Amino acid sequence: MNKISRRKLITTGVAAAAGLAGLTGAVRLSRRSGLIPPDCRGVYGAGETMNYAVQRLLTRHSLAREFPRSMISKTPFANEVAPPNDIFKRLQAGGFSDWRLSVDGMVARPGSFSLADLKSLPFRSQITEVVCEEGWSYIAEWIGTPVFEVLNEVGFLPQARYVVYFSNEKIIWESIDMADALHPQTLLAWGMNDGDLPVPFGGPLRMRVPRQLGYKSVKYITHLTVTDSLKGFGKGLGSVSPEFGYAWYAGI
């Protein structure tokens, strides 16, 4: 082996070792900081873990882009939803005055909120984009009660790590970590573009997680559960999305 190829071998080795050390370090760091997503197993687990861990490190407190009123979409697209079930129809007939949001789990004072209760808490209006994993998007003004206001109201416990939320259609449920749950732009939205939230867009109450794709912004929210582990929910993959083959973390 001559000198040049030895030098090359050493540089290549050093570069490979540095890459490997960086990777191992990242894995160790993410384990310690709880940066592992619930759907971290399987062939796609490594990529998913990288997405979640790196984006959490970069975006823990960053704010989703907000847009001027002039950019609100004239023709927002509601996407298709399953036909409403009987309970929903009955509540709709009553003008949703009996719609309740129940909150339980790791909280000091489990309880339930009517829409009027939610509107009596501090609320926020923001003009953000809904981004679907299919590729399309629209911008709307969303008016709602930040999830952290509700969590403060029920007194969430310090060991809380996730908020699980359920639709009126019980098979649709999602969860977010506390970074998103306590984020000022994560809303329980009840208004859209200066009016009540229309039913096709998730009315009377939908989740809005503007730093993640649209499928995390579940429509027709009736129930929140605060938890320190996602193991007991469904197949333990964090939400129903991984059970359909979709990533739990949808920031990308």
Next chain:
Amino acid sequence: MSGAGPIIVSETPRHSALVRVTHWITVISFFALLITGGEIVISHPRFYWGEVGNVMTRPLFTLHIPASRDTVPTGYGFVMPDQNGWSRYLHFEAAWVLVLTGLIYGIASLLTGHFRKNLLPTRAERTWRAHWEVIAKYLRRAPPEEAEAYSYNAMQRAAYLTVIFVLFPLVIWTGLALSPAFDSAFPWAVNVWGGRQSARTLHFFISGFLVLFLVVHVTMVYLGGFMSRMRAMITGRVVPPRERT
């Protein structure tokens, strides 16, 4: 390789181990990205310009292919199976492999002088004329010169530099611009393109340029002598023409 006997100067490989390994990892991850990218596109084969776009707005252009969602008007009477879940998982996983491989390749190439020695055009090649001469030779379908088995010609250098320093960085950037979380931390990364739908459309076109490069690249490998060029990229060894019989 020790002791007595004639001094054998070992042959420097045509492509260093670093280039060979990173080349093939890139090939695998690029194919994974291409296939999954295609699967993701068929869920909404419409492209827009600006910040927003959906089936209620006018597209910039539409791919006239069936879609995997029944909400997209395609004119076809059927809906393709939904493959977005695993396609998205694999797309990002392959992207990580590609980005990390690219980083290792880029840093190591700076250290070893690979870019300077093998990819930067030589002084004589830094003219339009030098590039045109290579193209003219290709058009005459002249056989490759022997030197081209050992080093890149002017057009190869230009093409590889464009892929490494323009197309890959742009396709990664426009891809990242489609992440709502990434955009929350780095809003300029998407705003500079004029909005997320513009970034998505550009991501599609830049991928198209990469596919175009792939087609030309494989064609040239075939014309230059498929077996010898493949051997050089797999084992690093070049069989000099005089040894061939």
